[in-house]
Amino acid sequence: MTEPLTAREYRDLLSDALRDAAEADTRRPAAHTLFMPDSHRTALYVDNTVVQGGRGVGKTFWYRSLLDGDLRGFAADEYRIGRLRRLNVAPGHGMDLNSGRYPGQFILRSLIEAGTPPYEIWYTVLLTALGRPELLELTEWSDKVAWVRMNAGEAQRTIEQADQQAHDDNTVHLLLFDALEHLHGDREQADRLVAGILQLALQMRFGTRNIRFKVFIRPDMFDGAKHHFPDASKLSGNAARLEWSQTDLFGLLFHCLGNEEGEASERFRRLTGGWEDAGGRRYVPPMALRNEERAQTDLFEQIADPYMGANFRKGRPYTWLPNHLMDGREQVSPRSFLHALTTAADATRAERPAHDRALHHEAIRKGVQAASEIRVYEVSEDTPWVRLAIEPLSGCQVPIEEPRVIEIWKAEGLPAALHAESARYAQTDGPDHVRTGPRHPDDLPRLIEELIDLGVMRRRSDLRLDLPDVYRIAFRVGRRGGVPMSAG
DSSP states (O other): OOOOOOHHHHHHHHHHHHTTGGGTTTSOOOGGGOOOOGGGGGGGOTTOOEEEOOTTSSHHHHHHHHHOHHHHHHHHHHHTOGGGGSEEEEEEEOSSOOTTTSOOHHHHHHHHHTTOOHHHHHHHHHHHHTTOHHHHHOOOHHHHHHHHHHTHHHHHHHHHHHHHHHHHHTOEEEEEEOOGGGSOSSHHHHHHHHHHHHHHHHHHHHHOSSEEEEEEEOHHHHHHHTTTOGGGGGGSTTOEEOOOOHHHHHHHHHHHHHTSSSHHHHHHHHHHOOOEEOSSSOEEOOHHHHHOHHHHHHHHHHHBOSSSSSSGGGOOHHHHHHHTTOOTTSOOOHHHHHHHHHHHHHHHHHHOTTOSSSBOHHHHHHHHHHHHHHHHHHHHHHOHHHHHHHGGGTTOBSSBOHHHHHHHHHHHTHHHHHHHHHHHHHHOOOGGGOOOOOSOTTOHHHHHHHHHHHTSOEEOTTSOEEOOHHHHTTTTOBOTTSOOSSOO
16 A cells, blocks of 8 residues: 655655746756646647747747657657657747757848848748758858849749658658747837748648648737738637646646656655556656546645635635636746745745645745746746836736826836837847837837736726736735735
């Protein structure tokens, strides 16, 4: 008989298994970290060109997983998508420095300043991925683009021949795009570059049988590209979204606990039962722990306090935790979720080491506060103008009337600050400072709509504006009866 894990052992297992949760973009995916929510299956369909998702939901994780043949094999088996085994995959853009495959930020800027149309840039990237010899021999992207321009017929025939050969071989050439927020510091230019990718993707989608693009993109950037390439809406019909349900989040948690190295993780698998050894040190949780709320609740209440206070009126951690991490689109970043749990384990260990559960309910509250800080840091990295817009609301109470928000913004001189911020990022020479700004910095009602689209704000049925707790707490905006803005 397997000995149950003690509260301390669960606490240590949580800390060990989730310690890298906040580094998901820099940590390379591996077999044991590959968790596959059922809802992400459509994102891996080869013909689904656009995959939308906010920060921290798994875009880069899936981008890198698809570049790895072994991980594609796991996905092909678990999702039952045999076509994933018949791919020639290449990167079209990403966070990795890979100047042989695609131009980096500085090179893109120089190409744009020289008047190169974005479509030509990505057409050259595609031809390079298809192995056109002349392009592989050239070092500079300006020279590559010039060769394509001077040899338009040869370039088109390269695509036609590659498509025919792939059809004969029953394979697909798949070009992957990620980290599009790092394309250019100017929002207008970033939108144009994304539009060029989507224009070529659409052409390949309908003009070839076996050449496909997969574009991992934030929803606001997809919408922005449509202003420069209206036909991008034709890609909306088969677009996928990376979203995480409550059961997905807890399924990820249990996957992490069952795939950590060591004796505690092995005991956890034996105690819960039904795990499948998929090889490569990868264990697949049973369906109940992946998809069934009742089974997940029962297990989590062995790990955490059953209530968020003295009784059920304070809420149950299983639902309370994700509810307080939702953004305005009712989406939870798995990174925020796992970071909250890591903080809760550390806080319980430090303050209540003898507690009979691995996670004390007050420590879970601290976890939400910490996750809020991380979430605000992330959104400020991607869209620094969001901080400029929300910080003036510090000390206010939500819900709040829209005219009051606009009045505060005008008093703070927000439009001028947004213009100054945009200019600063557009002129910087630091690749880490490539960000996108608001499309309409002078139109404050439309700025509110952009914040709603990003999930930072939401409009209630009474038309007042609200901030989800995951942003409200770190920005020190109050709400009667809400989670405290500091640990106290």
